[in-house]
Structures are given as C-alpha cells and as structure tokens.
Amino acid sequence: MDYRLLIARRYLASRRRLTLISVISGISVAGVAVGVAALVVVLSVLNGFYDVVRDLLVSYDPHVRVEAVAGGGIADIDTLAALARLEPGVVSATPFVEGKALLATEDGGALNQVVTVRGVDPAALDAEVERSILDGTFDLGRRDGTVGIVMGAALAGRTGVRAAEPGVAIEGGPPAGAVRGSDVSLLSAAALERAIGLYPFGLPDQRAFEVRGTFSLEPTYDESHVFVGLGEAQRLFQMPGQVTGLDLRLDDLDDAGAVQASLQDRLDAAFPGRYAVSTWYDLQGSLYSVMKLEKWAASAILALIIVVAAFNIVGALTMIVIEKQRDLGALQAMGASRADVRRIFLLEGLMVGGVGAGIGLALGLAISLAQKAFGVVKLAEAGSFVIDAYPVAIRPLDVGGVVLAAIGLCALAAVYPAARAAAIDPARAVQAGA
Numbered sequence: 001m002d003y004r005l006l007i008a009r010r011y012l013a014s015r016r017r018l019t020l021i022s023v024i025s026g027i028s029v030a031g032v033a034v035g036v037a038a039l040v041v042v043l044s045v046l047n048g049f050y051d052v053v054r055d056l057l058v059s060y061d062p063h064v065r066v067e068a069v070a071g072g073g074i075a076d077i078d079t080l081a082a083l084a085r086l087e088p089g090v091v092s093a094t095p096f097v098e099g100k101a102l103l104a105t106e107d108g109g110a111l112n113q114v115v116t117v118r119g120v121d122p123a124a125l126d127a128e129v130e131r132s133i134l135d136g137t138f139d140l141g142r143r144d145g146t147v148g149i150v151m152g153a154a155l156a157g158r159t160g161v162r163a164a165e166p167g168v169a170i171e172g173g174p175p176a177g178a179v180r181g182s183d184v185s186l187l188s189a190a191a192l193e194r195a196i197g198l199y200p201f202g203l204p205d206q207r208a209f210e211v212r213g214t215f216s217l218e219p220t221y222d223e224s225h226v227f228v229g230l231g232e233a234q235r236l237f238q239m240p241g242q243v244t245g246l247d248l249r250l251d252d253l254d255d256a257g258a259v260q261a262s263l264q265d266r267l268d269a270a271f272p273g274r275y276a277v278s279t280w281y282d283l284q285g286s287l288y289s290v291m292k293l294e295k296w297a298a299s300a301i302l303a304l305i306i307v308v309a310a311f312n313i314v315g316a317l318t319m320i321v322i323e324k325q326r327d328l329g330a331l332q333a334m335g336a337s338r339a340d341v342r343r344i345f346l347l348e349g350l351m352v353g354g355v356g357a358g359i360g361l362a363l364g365l366a367i368s369l370a371q372k373a374f375g376v377v378k379l380a381e382a383g384s385f386v387i388d389a390y391p392v393a394i395r396p397l398d399v400g401g402v403v404l405a406a407i408g409l410c411a412l413a414a415v416y417p418a419a420r421a422a423a424i425d426p427a428r429a430v431q432a433g434a
Helices: 001-013 021-058 079-084 153-159 189-197 232-238 254-271 283-322 325-333 338-374 396-413 417-421 426-433
Strands: 064-069 090-105 113-120 133-137 148-150 168-170 173-176 184-189 207-215 225-229 243-249 275-279
Touching: 001 021, 001 338, 021 232, 021 283, 021 338, 021 396, 079 090, 079 243, 079 254, 090 232, 090 283, 113 153, 113 184, 113 232, 133 417, 148 153, 148 184, 153 207, 153 275, 168 207, 168 396, 207 232, 225 232, 243 254, 243 283, 254 275, 283 325, 283 338, 283 396, 325 338, 325 426, 338 396, 396 417
Parallel strands: 113 225, 148 207
Antiparallel strands: 064 243, 064 275, 090 113, 090 184, 090 243, 133 207, 148 225, 168 173, 184 207
C-alpha cells in the first residue's frame, strides 16, 4: 500500500487512543453521510412525484401533438395521420378537437363558467385514465338519449354537479342502483356568434350532456377541463369534417423529442409552415418546469449539510497540520517532497468524503427502496389523491451526481490544509519539536 495513504489513514483515526481530531473527523464523516442520505431520499421522492404527475397528465395528453400554426381546423387529417405513422415508434395517431365554451348547469348557477372542451376518442386514451377517475366512469357515449361528459373534480365541486353511478348490471333489465348524473349544457363561441347574428329570431344552440364521471389530475387542469366525444365536439364547435389537431402515442415516451424533430422536418417539406409539432413536455411546460425548479432548490438547501461537514474537515485537517508539524518536517527530511505531503492531506479529505458518501449512499438507497416497496410513509389525506404513499423513483444520474459532489466538496476542503502542510520548513519544524 502507498505510504502516503497509510499516513493519511493513521492521522485521521488512531487505533490506540481517541483524540479530538478523531472526534471531529468522525463528525465530518457523519455530516457527509447525513447530507448524502437526505439528498438521495429527497431527490428520489421528488422524482417519484414528477413521474406520477407526468403519467397522469400523459394519460390524457398525447406523447406528441400536431396542430395548425395559424389555428383553426385541419381538413386533411388522413394525410397528416399517414405521414405521422411513417415515424418509427408511433403506435397510434388520433384526431382531437379542442376549444373554449360556456358551461351551464341545471339551475343556471354556472352560466358564465368558461371551460376548455376536448373532444377525444376514449379508446385512444391511456389505461392510466382509470386511476384518475374519482367518481363514475370515463363514458362519453350516447345513452338514454343523452351523451356523456367527464369533467375535473374541482370544476364539478364548484358547479355542484354529480357524476352518474352505473349500478350493478342485471341480465334482461336496467342496472340496479343506477343513478343518473347531473345535466349540463355547453355553448361554444361559434354558436353564440351565430345566435347573435340571427337575433331576435335565433336562440343559442346549446349542447346537452350528462355528467358520467369526474377526474383528478392537477389542480389547474381539474378546474377548467371537460371531455366529450370527438363527434360531439365537432358539432359543438361547428367543425364538420375538421379537427383541431392530431395526437400521437409512442411505444417509448422518451423518444418524443426525436419524433418531434423528425416529424417537423417531414411536415415542413410536405406542408411548409402549416403545422407545428410539440411534445408532452411542451404541452404542460410551465408545470414541469416548476417541479424541476423545486427539485433543484431542495437539492441546493440540503447540500448545505455537506458544506457544513466540509468546513469541519478544514478544521480537523488544519489541527492535524499544527499537531504533526514535527512529523511532517521529519518526513520531508527523509526525502518526501512537498507534493507528497500535499497529497497526504488531499487523500485524507477524499477518505472522509468517500467513507461519508458511501455510508450516506447505502442509507439513502435503503430508505428509498423500503419506501418504494412497502410505502412506509403515507400521504396525508391520501384518500383524495391517486396514490396513498410518497412515491419514489431512483435516478442513477442523480445518485451519482450527489456522491461525486460530496466527495468533490470534501477534497476541496482539504486543499487549504494540504497547502499549509506542504509549506512547512523541515528544519524549523524539527527544531521547534526538539
């Protein structure tokens, strides 16, 4: 073993007696371990929440979306879908209709409630949709003369509507215990404009719907979005044979960026400047950006634990330099260079950082894996959310970054004591200790 490593280990922890320097070094190791463990756990939990929110939103939002640059409807949707399906990894390409409308309830209490209406094909939505349904079902079909609508739970609570209860199916008869949902109406801007043009002879063309279900995704989303069938949305917004855009689903969500770039080039070649392609991240970019900002802010705050431990390392190694001046002078007199002395103290910093980071990594991974497997820490009021315990997603890149940062800070903390030790004059050090 290298003699410099042996000396560094001996200076940090003596087997014969417990010194103040050993105690401070132990505190430094513990501080690094606590900081690394806290960072690993917190980053894993924040990654888990990010994945949960992303999966819920992507269950409704597409992986990639194609829309007209100038707005309005798209008539040549079949050609657009055929071009999109040429991209590798595209599983499905389904049209959608989206627009703003006024929502009116049975008692007229929410006549001026503006909502975002999305006309979709329920069969094209992700299976994750079922997890976000709080009441009722995601049923947009026609039943008993009315068509279904599904709205956000926050919007339903604010307007006082209730979702239908399907009841228990009975052979040869209607479902037992079925409860009809509240009736609501939607009035689009196009219908309102047409009614104003025909005033006083025309009345607004309001489309009637039965609330079949409510969903819970993200608060802002829940307060303003409703879903109807694709055909009903076309009639509501008076877009016969047209759609707002095309939603693509991929076999791998991580390929969305590559598909976006390739498809945009393909569309620009066939239809210059007519269509814009966006990914799932672009559709909810502000929300995802805030979640990432929270993650890095939490990381910066918890990293202060490691910084404090690094200051302890500076103090401990400086005390070693003062206490071992004679030994360091004798070492140089025996032929060790200043670079060798400097390397001894840099190795001490790396040893503290490596041991502390290793302990913290093992502890943080153990806690994270236990939470992921058993859900030890439960969420408060979990009944109102789609999960009942704190989610965990361990990212190797995050874990590796935390460990390297901790070791790097500890090595940086050893630079000043190492420089001070290397500056010791051998003759004076030996004379002062004589």
